[in-house]
Amino acid sequence: MPVRNMVQAINLALREEMERDDRIVLLGEDVGKDGGVFRITEGLLEMFGEERIIDTPLAESGIVGAAVGMALYGLRPVAEIQFLGFIYPAFDQIFSHAARYRSRSRGRFSCPLVIRAPYGAGIKAPELHEESCEAFFCHMPGVKVVVPSGPYVAKGLLISALRDPDPVIFLEPTRLYRMIREDVPDGDHAVPLGQARIVREGNDVTVIAWGSMLERVVKSLEPYDAEIVDLLTLSPFDEETVLRSVAKTGRVVIVHEAPRTCGFGAELAATIAEEAILSLRGPVFRVAGPDVPVPLAKLVEHYLPDAARIRAAVEELLRY
Amino acid sequence: MPRSVIETFPVTRLDILDAEGNADESLLPPLSREDTLRLYELLVLSRAFDGRALSLQREGRIGTYPSILGQEAAQVGSAFALEKSDWVFPSFRETGMHVAMGYPLDLLFRYWAGDERGLVTPEGLNILPVCVSVGTHIPHAVGAAMAARYRKDPIAVVAYFGDGATSKGDFHEGFNMAGVYRLPVVFICQNNQWAISVPRGLQTAAATIAQKAIAYGFEGVQVDGNDVFAVYDATRQALERARSGGGPTFIECFTYRISHHTTADDADRYRSVDEVEEWKKRDPIERLRRFLEKSGFWTIKYQRELEQRTRETIDQAVREAESAAPAERREIFLSVFEKRTPRQIREMKGVDDAGA
Numbered sequence: 001m002p003v004r005n006m007v008q009a010i011n012l013a014l015r016e017e018m019e020r021d022d023r024i025v026l027l028g029e030d031v032g033k034d035g036g037v038f039r040i041t042e043g044l045l046e047m048f049g050e051e052r053i054i055d056t057p058l059a060e061s062g063i064v065g066a067a068v069g070m071a072l073y074g075l076r077p078v079a080e081i082q083f084l085g086f087i088y089p090a091f092d093q094i095f096s097h098a099a100r101y102r103s104r105s106r107g108r109f110s111c112p113l114v115i116r117a118p119y120g121a122g123i124k125a126p127e128l129h130e131e132s133c134e135a136f137f138c139h140m141p142g143v144k145v146v147v148p149s150g151p152y153v154a155k156g157l158l159i160s161a162l163r164d165p166d167p168v169i170f171l172e173p174t175r176l177y178r179m180i181r182e183d184v185p186d187g188d189h190a191v192p193l194g195q196a197r198i199v200r201e202g203n204d205v206t207v208i209a210w211g212s213m214l215e216r217v218v219k220s221l222e223p224y225d226a227e228i229v230d231l232l233t234l235s236p237f238d239e240e241t242v243l244r245s246v247a248k249t250g251r252v253v254i255v256h257e258a259p260r261t262c263g264f265g266a267e268l269a270a271t272i273a274e275e276a277i278l279s280l281r282g283p284v285f286r287v288a289g290p291d292v293p294v295p296l297a298k299l300v301e302h303y304l305p306d307a308a309r310i311r312a313a314v315e316e317l318l319r320y
Numbered sequence: 321m322p323r324s325v326i327e328t329f330p331v332t333r334l335d336i337l338d339a340e341g342n343a344d345e346s347l348l349p350p351l352s353r354e355d356t357l358r359l360y361e362l363l364v365l366s367r368a369f370d371g372r373a374l375s376l377q378r379e380g381r382i383g384t385y386p387s388i389l390g391q392e393a394a395q396v397g398s399a400f401a402l403e404k405s406d407w408v409f410p411s412f413r414e415t416g417m418h419v420a421m422g423y424p425l426d427l428l429f430r431y432w433a434g435d436e437r438g439l440v441t442p443e444g445l446n447i448l449p450v451c452v453s454v455g456t457h458i459p460h461a462v463g464a465a466m467a468a469r470y471r472k473d474p475i476a477v478v479a480y481f482g483d484g485a486t487s488k489g490d491f492h493e494g495f496n497m498a499g500v501y502r503l504p505v506v507f508i509c510q511n512n513q514w515a516i517s518v519p520r521g522l523q524t525a526a527a528t529i530a531q532k533a534i535a536y537g538f539e540g541v542q543v544d545g546n547d548v549f550a551v552y553d554a555t556r557q558a559l560e561r562a563r564s565g566g567g568p569t570f571i572e573c574f575t576y577r578i579s580h581h582t583t584a585d586d587a588d589r590y591r592s593v594d595e596v597e598e599w600k601k602r603d604p605i606e607r608l609r610r611f612l613e614k615s616g617f618w619t620i621k622y623q624r625e626l627e628q629r630t631r632e633t634i635d636q637a638v639r640e641a642e643s644a645a646p647a648e649r650r651e652i653f654l655s656v657f658e659k660r661t662p663r664q665i666r667e668m669k670g671v672d673d674a675g676a
Contacts, residue, residue: 025470051470052470054466056497057493057496057497057500059493059496059497061459061489061490061493062459062462062490062493062494062496062497064459065456065458065459065460065462065463065490065493065494066459066460066462066463066466066494066497067463068459068460068463069409069459069460069461069462069463069464069465069466069467070463070464070466070467071463072448072460072463072464073407073463073464073467073468073471074467074471075467075470075471077463089489092453092456092490093456093459093490096453096456097453097456097457097460101449102655102656102657102658103436103655103656104436104439104449105436105439105440105441105448105449105655106436106437106439106440106651106654106655107440107654107655108439108440108441108449109441109448109449110658141656142656142657144657165657165658166657166658194661194662236661236662236663236664239662239663240662
C-alpha cells in the first residue's frame, strides 16, 4: 500500500472524488495555479481546468457565500479557507445560511458543501494562522464538524464529507500535514462520519482527543494503560464509543488545544456527567489551551498541551 | 507627464411613464395590451395581498410583516421579465415578486404566520426562501450563477435587496465576484430611501446607488422604481445581457417605502408625514391606471370586476392558509440534516413524548 502524508492523502481524495462526481468544484484563495498555500490542491487545475478549480478574490464570506449558492443549485462545492483564523468573516454565511437552508425551506433546498481549513498551532506562522476554534461550529445545528488526525483517516473522512448531503466543516491539523506518513490506499475507502475510533485499547483511563492533539496524546501515554479515543467527528460526535470506553475505565481525560472555556471538551464532560456519572471514579479532567489568544511561536509551547501536562493529568486521575 | 482623465463613467436613469400616466412612446417596452393589463392586475393583487396581510397582523392572525406599499412596480415589473426557469434570491420584502412569479399566496400567508412550510417553493419555480439577514444572500446568487454557467444552463439569476444592503460587506464581495467572472446575474436594488430609520443619505455618500456597479466593472442603471415600464424594460435588457454572456447588471429602482419598516415599527418617529405624502403622489399603480385609461384599456366596470376577482383570490388564499393542518411538533427535527443525528433522535422522542 502506498505510504502518504496528509497533504498527499487529501489531494488524492479530492482528485478521485472529482473524477467520480462532476458536481464537485473547488474554490478558494490560491487553490488554482498556486495549488494552495499548503499545496493541497496541487495539480488539480491541470487535471480539471478553471471551470472546476476556481481561484477567487480574497473574500472569505464571498467564497463561502458563493459555495452556498452553488450547493443550492445542485453542485458539491469545496471551499478552501486558507487558514481557520480567516474564517470569521464567513461565520454569518455558515451559521445563518449553510446550516439553515435545508431547515428553512423544510427540505426543498439543501446545502451539500465542504469547507476545508487548515487549523492549529505550532507552525511558526503569524497571528491568526494557528487558531483552533472548532467548538464554534459544533454549536451550529445543521453543520457537521470533522477533524482528521492522520493521512489514512483524512482521506477516508474527506471522501465521506464530499458524499454527505449536508454542510461539513473539515479541519486539517496543519502541524501534522507532513509529519505523519502512513499507508493510504488508492481508491474508494470512506471512513464514516460520526464514528470515533479507538486508537489504542487500555483499561485505566480513557483519553479523548482529536486532530492535532492525537499524535501528542499517543506519544505521551506510551507507558500507561490508557484507552485512546480519536473522536474524528466532533459534530455529531460518537457518544456510544465514548460512553462505552468510560464505562470500561471509569476515568476520563480530554485533551484539546483550544482554550478551555466552552471548548469542545466541555460538551464531552457534560455528556459524560449526564450519561455515565455512576461509572466515574474521579472527576473528568480537561487538558486544554488556557483562556488566552494563541501566542506566537516563542511562547506557543507554553500554550499547547504537551506531554508533561497530559501525563500529569493522567497521573492525578489515577490516584483517585 | 501630464495629468489626464483616464476614465469617465456615465450613470444613466430610465423614466418611461410619468406620475400622470403619460408614457414616452419611443421608450415603451414591447408589451401587448394583454401583457399590460396583466401587469396592472398583478400590481393590484400585490397591493391587495399587502393590505390583507397588514389587517391579519393587526388581528393577530399573522406575525410581524414587512409591507411593500409603494414598491409594487419595482417588484412586479422586474419579476414580469423573468422566466420560471430563472433563479430568484429575494430579501424579505418581495411580495410583489412572489405574486408576479405565481408563488402560491396561501404559502406566503402561512410563512408570515410563522409556518416554515410556507417557504417550500413549488416544483417548477426556483425562488429561494426569503433572506432575513440583510444582503447576505447576494453571494448565493453569485454562486448559483457560477453553477448555472458550469452546467451551461441558459438561465439568469436575480437577487433582490434594498438600499440598506448596499452597505454590507456581502454586497461588495458578491458584486466583486460577479464582475470578475462576468456572471449571468442581475442585481435589483429597491432603493426605498429608508432602512428602518436610517435614510439613504446615511447609507452611502455616493450620488446614486446605481454607480456602485461601475467599480466592479459592470453597468449600473437607475430607473424610476415607481414606473413599471422602466423597471420591466431595464430588467428585460439586463436578463438578455446575462443570458447572452454579457455579464451582470445592477438596477437601482428608485422608489419609496410608504409604510413602516414592518408592523413592529413606527416610522412617524423618524420621518415627516410631508415626505410620505409627496411620494404618494407618485403612486406606481395609479399611474399605470391612468395610462390604461388614456389608452382606452380601463373602465370603471373593469376596475370593479378586477377588485372583486382580486378579493376572492385573497379570501381563498387566507382560507387555505388558515385551514392547513398544523405542523407536527417533531417537524423541527426533520430537515436540519437529511438524516437525524443520534442526539436529535433522542430529542425528537422527548418532544413526541411530551405531546403524548
